[in-house]
Amino acid sequence: SQKIEQNSEALNIQEGKTATLTCNYTNYSPAYLQWYRQDPGRGPVFLLLIRENEKEKRKERLKVTFDTTLKQSLFHITASQPADSATYLCAPRPYSGNTPLVFGKGTRLSVIA
Amino acid sequence: DTGVSQDPRHKITKRGQNVTFRCDPISEHNRLYWYRQTLGQGPEFLTYFQNEAQLEKSRLLSDRFSAERPKGSFSTLEIQRTEQGDSAMYLCASSLGRDENIQYFGAGTRLSVL
Numbered sequence: 001s002q003k004i005e006q007n008s009e010a011l012n013i014q015e016g017k018t019a020t021l022t023c024n025y026t027n028y029s030p031a032y033l034q035w036y037r038q039d040p041g042r043g044p045v046f047l048l049l050i051r052e053n054e055k056e057k058r059k060e061r062l063k064v065t066f067d068t069t070l071k072q073s074l075f076h077i078t079a080s081q082p083a084d085s086a087t088y089l090c091a092p093r094p095y096s097g098n099t100p101l102v103f104g105k106g107t108r109l110s111v112i113a
Numbered sequence: 114d115t116g117v118s119q120d121p122r123h124k125i126t127k128r129g130q131n132v133t134f135r136c137d138p139i140s141e142h143n144r145l146y147w148y149r150q151t152l153g154q155g156p157e158f159l160t161y162f163q164n165e166a167q168l169e170k171s172r173l174l175s176d177r178f179s180a181e182r183p184k185g186s187f188s189t190l191e192i193q194r195t196e197q198g199d200s201a202m203y204l205c206a207s208s209l210g211r212d213e214n215i216q217y218f219g220a221g222t223r224l225s226v227l
Contacts, residue, residue, distance in 0.1 A: 004155075042220050049213055
């Protein structure tokens with residue numbers, strides 16, 4: 001069955017450092033992968049999407065990589081700030097646009113000032 | 114505010130009661146999804162509509178759950194004879210229905226079954 005693993009339940013880093021979150025998947029051949037941010041008591045918010053033919057995607061301080069050989073995506077936040085503290089969810093997507101999202105459990109990031 | 118709205122935000126009910134939640138998607142979005150999320154887990158898919166047609170239901174969705182989207186706009190999710198295990202955050206999302214299927218979520222309805 002399809003499985004998504006995000007590296008750890010919680011990650012604590014110092015303000016200004018780069019946070020790196022991992023998303024590994026098995027029994028999947030995703031056409032693309034989405035990353036969402038979720039704050040406590042709120043719904044997820046879309047951040048970035050990377051396609052299988054893209055190695056890297058950037059948006060401001062965010063960077064996502066996608067390695068289909070390793071079946072892994074890395075999500076980086078550079079120059080992290082306390083406001084980046086949230087849970088980050090990955091969702092690998094198959095080709096069919098009709099299928100619902102399947103999320104990992106998420107990684108809770110805490111950026112300490 | 115033109116985002117996805119859900120009502121109520123919180124619901125406390127006694128075991129055995131019926132509850133109904135409402136979701137108003139972004140107006141031009143033809144797809145609407147319901148998810149359930151418990152503490153420490155990612156959202157889990159429950160069911161999805163394209164316009165008014167319910168196209169898919171998760172095996173997680175027991176017979177006590179029913180969802181409608183009568184005119185292809187807002188949707189309701191009803192849980193009959195609630196059980197304590199139904200306590201969770203119920204999230205609604207909508208999308209334009211393109212292949213990339215970026216979804217826009219509401220703030221959710223938190224259900225507590227006592």
